[in-house]
Amino acid sequence: MLFKKQSQEKAISYAVPQPDARLEEELSPSLEVTVERLRQLCGETADLQVNRLTVAGAPAAFVMFEGQVNDQTLILGTASRLNQAALGDTPASRLESIYSGLFMAGDKKKFATYGEFIAFISSGFAVLLLDGAAQGIAFGIQGFGFRSVGEPSSENNLRGSREGFVEPIRVNMSMIRRRLKTPSLCMQLLKIGVKSQTDVCLLYRSDYVDKRMLQQLQSRLEQVQLDNLLDSGYLRPFLESGPFSLFSGTGVTERPDTLCAKISEGRIGILVDGSPFAIVVPYLFSEHFQNMDDYSERPYYAIFMRLLKYFAFFLTILLPGTYVAAVNFHPELIPDELLFKVAQAEQGMAFPLMFEALFIHFIYELMREAGLRLPRPVGHAVSIIGALVIGDAAVTAGLISTPMVMVVALTTISSFVIPSLYEPVAVLRLMFILLGGMLGLFGMVLGLAFVGVNLCSVTVLGVPATSPETPLSIYSLRDTLLRVNWRELGQQQFIISRTEGADMGEEGIE
Amino acid sequence: MNRETPIVKNHIGTLGATALVFCCRIFYLLTYSPKSEEYGGSVSMLAFFLAGVASILLCTVFWFMLRRCGAHSLPELYQRQGRVFATLCELAVLGVLSGSALSTVLNFSGFMSSTVYPGAGAQVMAAAVMFAAAYGAYSGMEAISRLAIPVTLVLLIGLATAAAGIVGSINPVYLIAPGPEGVPQVLELFFQALFHNTEVLLFLILSDKIREGSPKIYAWGAAFSMSVYQFTILLVTMALGPFAYVRSYPIYSMLAAAELSVLTRLDMINMVIWIFITYIRCAAYLYCICGCIRRMAPSWQRGHVSLGVGVLGALAGSYLCGGLNRGLALWELWSGAAPFVLAAGVLLLSVCAALLRARRREKE
Amino acid sequence: MKKFLSGVLCLILILSCTGCMPSVQIDRRLLVQGIGIDWTEGEYQVTLQVFSPAAKGETEGAGSTDIHTAAGENLAECMQSVCRDTGRSLFLGNCRMVILGANAMGENREPVLDYLLSNHELRPGIPLLFTEGQAADLLKAPMDGAEVPAMRIHEVVSAHIHAGLCPDATLLTVIQGIDGPGASAALPLLDLTEDDMLVIAGAALLLPDSGYTAVAAEDWRGAAYLLGQLESADYTLGYKGGTLRVTVTPVLHLLSAQEENGRPLLQLQLRLNCAVQEFTGGRLDWNSTETAAVAAVVERQAQQELQQSFGLIQAHQADVLGLLPQMKKFTPKLYQAHSGAWLLEQAELKTEIQVNITSLGSGARAAA
Structure with missing residues (x-):
């Protein structure tokens, strides 16, 4: 019995979302019934506003949610004009006159179900109900508050527009x-x-x-x-x-x-x-x-920056692992003078190099996350702690070595160059540290092959994500790896569905 | 939502397929060693060139035979000849492919454990490559062939860099043409290289998945790999001379001897590329093995088959690498005519069966 | 859930591979900078100069190096002995050079070279040096207080190679020579003065009969011309009663072998750029007569050096110039008809030297 009860509860918790059948009900011709039913459906919510008025002598009501509608437009532009208009004799004809005859809002729609009713008032529409009419009219006179159009927070540019999307x-x-x-x-x-x-x-x-x-x-x-x-x-x-x-x-x-x-x-x-x-x-x-x-800069500089970004990507995922692999397995790859410095720095370190790398990257991720979540006034403390803890105390305490601090600094700066790839980069970096520390360059290369195949297998809507590099389309490289000047770019528009390998018809991996 | 996408005939791009053929064929360059002390690499150059030309001709002939029987690939041909026949053919092809995959891994892990990682367990390397390649097989041939394109480019850059680094040591004196006395050695090496080449079988299995599955693709891949073979062996012969005979892996020695400005360890840089080549070759063969198994047991899911093949491959590879004589037996078998005979046998028998069927239908 | 479990399984598999590959922490490695091999009292003696950041001359090492020595029946045993005594593993991948003592390169030459070949950490391009004394003494010498003495030795030898005063020998070239038809090789010859100062004494020619012979630095320059190893050379020559100091730079070097009258002929085409640094006998005229005369003086000097070196090499029967491989390729009939010794003895050197005077010094007068 106990297990049965638990399984039932579990079934309820993970049930597939089902639409509410009550929302398919149609409105009643009676204004009171409609309003009452609406209140029931909305669970007697406190922010539902019903403003009663008279239109052509018959009861009517404007229904809205509090704070969603522009009150001034509602009063001056909408409600006041109802009194000035000549409307029909029956509720249905009055409704039709109001809908087609009066211009009271840029966006207006007629509806007949409670589902639409709730959707409209939730979206900031003001709904007019007339007693006797089994339909309502929704007027798009939204007045809810929203963030003004400003500079995008995640994609900064030197030139170009400063507008970013907002919530509505x-x-x-x-x-x-x-x-x-x-x-x-x-x-x-x-x-x-x-x-x-x-x-x-x-x-x-x-x-x-x-x-x-x-x-x-x-x-x-x-x-x-x-x-x-x-x-x-x-x-x-x-x-x-x-x-x-x-x-x-x-x-x-x-x-x-x-x-x-x-x-x-x-x-x-x-x-x-x-x-x-x-x-x-x-x-x-x-x-x-x-x-x-x-696209705003000169082509030679744009090409340089793009190549730099590619370099930064590989640097950020591979540098820590390569460093660990090279020092532990392949010291011959490191120039002699640098190797001597590394050997000196690693003298007396408490932990193996792989653990140092994992430790410091873990600390960095903690600090990064803390910096994102902390309120701004307190955020400065994170940078101070980071500098002291990682830059000084950890090195002095023999937890990590100075070359490792340098490696981490380069790695993290490189990751900031391509913020859109931060998620895979953060995971891959750790993966490569593990592989490099345990299997050396061999493990890292196998990991790279794994990632390469993983990336090459991504196909969205029939378009390979790695095109035009592979499948190679040399012509298309003019705007991916390189950036040729606008005179050439403007001659022929790049169309994604014409990329090499994109005409594969249905997706499917086999 | 249906998670298991239906099997759809994807089309591997022509460039990807060419790169794939190239990568698979170029693999054995890593462990090349001159067979003739007297004539050095010139015997190998001639033999590999002739073997490459012969393999292109063989592939073309076999492909036209398939088309004559109305099939776009070898599995399609023998699948049409009845279930029992198809199963036997699948088993034979499975044997050839498994042998090739295992010999790849054996070769590679033997090389790595004796040069780059002396003292390391070859079993670990064999198992790791197999697992990683199984994932590649699971991801599909399209992904593997796409990866082959940049790997090919990087390989060419790596070899060009090595050539630039070794150019100062080149001495044409070491290049001696094999006269009439060298012909037997050339022939021996020619047949060895030809029989060792299972890429023709790989191409014939995959030809229905390649966008324009014509033998031109194989020809380009083979010609390209031949050119790289010729160039590299020429370099090794002229740069190392007698040094090449005393080293087990002269290509690796040449890369180690090459120095270009601040790049003094070109051997390690090139090892990175060769690990990719090994991975691609192994993944391609494992993919075809998975295909064989799935044709014999269609209800088995792709992921499970790939995982099973990976596990079995890792175990087999580790076992063979574990003892000196175990791997040697497979290597000797695979260096002979066995894979060629098996593969050619399957093809010819399938063609005969198809023609017989067609004749019977005409009579009816 | 399946994906999560697969990820955990992968992680366990990866972590279980720890220890399967030969990972060694950097502080547990002996970073060998120089190897010295001697043969004394019937056994090998190996001396290793090792970079050690912690040590300051604790074990006879200079700068930041330690010296470790071991003796044994073979080289592998010596190396293992060092590992056992120090508790660390040897790393030869950054080794700068191998110094071979004269005794070790006699009859014991092959085992030494075999060991060096068998170790894949050692690059084929690693310099091989020779000393008539003890290799251990060279590695122990302080080298003007250098941080890593082996690096200083390497730099000094490189400078002498560029000046044509000693040969450029690496493991690759030595094996090519020893395993080639000539069975000979040339190595830089090092020595130590009484004050422990390094001296490059010239070249040591390893002979086919397991012996060796020393060639003075001045006598080696001609061979450097022949091998194309000379980058530049300074001469002090007599001219018109004065002293002419010149710097010569080879710009073209073509060496070929052919047959002439049934004898091997080694033909060298050499083009030299010559810049006059100083002339103590007055001022030089910048005209065709003067330049021709200076060029002739330089050419004579070069010819003399070439013939001298060639004569020495012929006398010692050491084919360090690659004559026999050339004969084998270009004149196979002659090569097969005679022994290597005969071919070397009968070989003749024909040189064609063109000297371009690029500068007659700041005091040169313009043509009248």
């Missing part, structure tokens, strides 16, 4: 529309999240996007089973397929100019209401090493 999806959509004034820009709205009914917008260029790619993406989004969608990151795993990979075939961006550039290459952007990060699908591995500044 409509604002983000308008930023894209403002930049791409082409009729081929399409925005398709979906609702994802059984309970949250979060607005999700697919953006693409109908003249560039591959239709099969789009269809595949749409079908995947339809299969998303989530109770609540609160951030764009929740969707990313659903967009990928194939075996587990450290690297993702989807990317995120906080910049509208970046998203416009990606969409113009035939990719699909996904905006999620409530998240300032847009998803880009598909996302090539080489794009982690690009940013908007590359």
